[in-house]
Amino acid sequence: MLSNRLSHLWVPLGLVLILGIMAAVRAPQTFTYVGLAGALLVAAPLILAAVAITPIAIAGRGGVDLSIGPLIGFVNVTIVVWLSENGITHPILVFAYAILAACAWQMLLAAFIIFVRISPIIASLAGFMILQGVNLVILSRPGGVAPEWLGNWGWGTELLSPVLYILLAAFAIWFLFQRTAMFQHIRLMGADERTAYTSGVDIIKARFAAHLMAGVFAGLAALCLTGLIGSGDPTQGNTLTLQAITALVLGGTSLAGGKGGITGSVLGAVAMYLVFVVLSSFNFGAISGFMTQLLYGLMLVFALLVALVTTAPRTRAA
Amino acid sequence: MDQPIDINRKEVRMPTNKTGLARVLRSDAKGLLIGAALLVALFTVASILVDGFASANNIRSILLLAAFLGLASLGQTMVATIGGLDLSIPFVIGASNILLAYLFGTSVPAPLALLIIAVMGAAIGFLNGVLSYKIQGQALILTLGVGFAVVGGAQIFTTLGSQYSGTVFSQVPAWFSNIASISGTTFGLQFPPVIAIWMLVAFTLIYWINRTKSGRAIYAIGGNRTAAARLRISEFRTWVSTYTISGLTAAITGCLLLGFSGGGFVGVGDPYLFTTVAAVVVGGTSLLGGSGGYGATIIGVLVLQVLTSFLVGMGLNYAAQQTVFGLLILPMVALYARSPHIRYQI
Numbered sequence A: 001m002l003s004n005r006l007s008h009l010w011v012p013l014g015l016v017l018i019l020g021i022m023a024a025v026r027a028p029q030t031f032t033y034v035g036l037a038g039a040l041l042v043a044a045p046l047i048l049a050a051v052a053i054t055p056i057a058i059a060g061r062g063g064v065d066l067s068i069g070p071l072i073g074f075v076n077v078t079i080v081v082w083l084s085e086n087g088i089t090h091p092i093l094v095f096a097y098a099i100l101a102a103c104a105w106q107m108l109l110a111a112f113i114i115f116v117r118i119s120p121i122i123a124s125l126a127g128f129m130i131l132q133g134v135n136l137v138i139l140s141r142p143g144g145v146a147p148e149w150l151g152n153w154g155w156g157t158e159l160l161s162p163v164l165y166i167l168l169a170a171f172a173i174w175f176l177f178q179r180t181a182m183f184q185h186i187r188l189m190g191a192d193e194r195t196a197y198t199s200g201v202d203i204i205k206a207r208f209a210a211h212l213m214a215g216v217f218a219g220l221a222a223l224c225l226t227g228l229i230g231s232g233d234p235t236q237g238n239t240l241t242l243q244a245i246t247a248l249v250l251g252g253t254s255l256a257g258g259k260g261g262i263t264g265s266v267l268g269a270v271a272m273y274l275v276f277v278v279l280s281s282f283n284f285g286a287i288s289g290f291m292t293q294l295l296y297g298l299m300l301v302f303a304l305l306v307a308l309v310t311t312a313p314r315t316r317a318a
Numbered sequence B: 001m002d003q004p005i006d007i008n009r010k011e012v013r014m015p016t017n018k019t020g021l022a023r024v025l026r027s028d029a030k031g032l033l034i035g036a037a038l039l040v041a042l043f044t045v046a047s048i049l050v051d052g053f054a055s056a057n058n059i060r061s062i063l064l065l066a067a068f069l070g071l072a073s074l075g076q077t078m079v080a081t082i083g084g085l086d087l088s089i090p091f092v093i094g095a096s097n098i099l100l101a102y103l104f105g106t107s108v109p110a111p112l113a114l115l116i117i118a119v120m121g122a123a124i125g126f127l128n129g130v131l132s133y134k135i136q137g138q139a140l141i142l143t144l145g146v147g148f149a150v151v152g153g154a155q156i157f158t159t160l161g162s163q164y165s166g167t168v169f170s171q172v173p174a175w176f177s178n179i180a181s182i183s184g185t186t187f188g189l190q191f192p193p194v195i196a197i198w199m200l201v202a203f204t205l206i207y208w209i210n211r212t213k214s215g216r217a218i219y220a221i222g223g224n225r226t227a228a229a230r231l232r233i234s235e236f237r238t239w240v241s242t243y244t245i246s247g248l249t250a251a252i253t254g255c256l257l258l259g260f261s262g263g264g265f266v267g268v269g270d271p272y273l274f275t276t277v278a279a280v281v282v283g284g285t286s287l288l289g290g291s292g293g294y295g296a297t298i299i300g301v302l303v304l305q306v307l308t309s310f311l312v313g314m315g316l317n318y319a320a321q322q323t324v325f326g327l328l329i330l331p332m333v334a335l336y337a338r339s340p341h342i343r344y345q346i
Helices: A007-026 A033-058 A068-086 A091-116 A120-138 A148-155 A162-178 A181-191 A193-198 A203-229 A238-250 A262-281 A285-317 B021-026 B029-049 B056-081 B089-104 B110-159 B174-180 B193-211 B213-223 B225-230 B235-261 B272-283 B294-313 B318-336
Strands: none
Touching: A007 A238, A007 A262, A007 A285, A033 A068, A033 A162, A033 A181, A033 A203, A033 A238, A033 A262, A068 A091, A068 A120, A068 A203, A068 A238, A091 A120, A091 A148, A091 A203, A091 B318, A120 A238, A120 B272, A120 B318, A148 A203, A162 A181, A162 A203, A162 A262, A181 A193, A181 A203, A193 A203, A238 A262, A238 A285, A238 B110, A262 A285, A285 B110, B029 B272, B029 B294, B029 B318, B056 B089, B056 B193, B056 B213, B056 B235, B056 B272, B056 B294, B089 B110, B089 B235, B089 B272, B110 B235, B174 B193, B174 B235, B193 B213, B193 B235, B193 B294, B213 B225, B213 B235, B225 B235, B272 B294, B272 B318, B294 B318
């Protein structure tokens, strides 16, 4: 059964392998010690953002959290404006704030979805618009200074850096979470909410739990983003929404719910980073940004269609 | 005796033949009514608080911007009615905008250039429909992917052999900019023809949707696919043609925006990514499919545009406007697109 459960990983794994080989040929400096350290630093916010939206997608109802990007941006600007400028820079306080703030937002979103009973995509769409505006009100243009210890992450010369530990901690949290009954409840709810409800699953608690996990990872993503840019940026986070969704879908997590995991999302995010590396090794000049866009689009369509072809026969047999 | 379910809940009560307000408030017209009331209230408040809000000039500019948003939201409404979403709209708008500017810079005659862009838009929409048919739950991601690819491809095409990226310079024919610029005139009257075009399109569409078999098929599919199949309505044909219309209207909007701005710019579509969805939702079309309609979206578009103009008049910037839009969506959806409690879905 293991091969069956991991079958959705073939596409992202293949993509990462092919792109990795291309990157090794075209841009060998990526795979040096310093290169890897830099890559880890740059890719960490996207990886964690993609991980964050995974439990929400698994929880079903077509749940894709559009507000994830502005949420990461919100935590980023508030760390700089509310904490750093008021002298609150102790690592424990900043970590606690980032995770609690992101969790609080996710709880609010979940409460709207559960109690007002509006579809998740509309709730997160409204959240996207609200936070996008709020971020610009808090900090109208990029600026400010991150706490010194956090800004120092941005050097990116050491592989064994706090960013690596955060990523490892995130994976550890996820794999522990996967062993809980709550995770199975979320998966069952995502696959078929009515069945879950009639089997006695507390679907309210399960949906809150999925959003809570998303909040933890979103907080960590915001810390990595703040470390990467060393300041506050009200718009940088917004672009993460579409990138994180792309990574999620490339990783084989179905937006229909009930299927997938963070391994796929991480591979998807790594594939997107590698596309960027490979393309910037070619000298496309003015059009390199457009090539990236074109390839992201084609990869998305391709990943969706491959998932369709590989899963269709099995559903028919079942 | 205890009832297994509370029979006084709205979801389980049998429909009654009550007349008057109670019946209107439970029908499909509820959205239209609430939207229209909101529109009137907004307009009144804005006219009192902002100097010159009700002036002919301001109303003209509101209607002009509403025409663009209205045309861009047309496809989104149709797609939402069958339970999908089309996120490629802003990218198709941006791509057709720069491609038309590029074609105006070549020796291709202007009408032919417009035709080429329109066909391209319809083709993209067709592709969206065909590719997403089997994965309808993920249609929004698929259309997003197609959108990325289209806008990337269009930019590569127009940038090759030019040193400017993202912007295309060329001469827009005067008759074409008259259609969509604020100073344009229609048969000597002081309003740009695009407003008239929007109204004409809206009337045709609403007539087609409500009075023809193929129009009603869209609601049948959105309401209940099994029932629609029993009526021999082809789900595939409806799905694909709806997306094709969406691609076509997005491309036309992109062309008209070129007439409005006078220069090709690929980012021109970006504000429409979520605003089209907001207009559809504020109007009262449920994203679950089967209810709502373009009439509701027109109200939604006008509400958003009057609100924008009001907020600008109050000195609020783009960021604050977005926040207000977001705050507006939640109560509107809570009013008429709530799904029933899970215990009533079994």
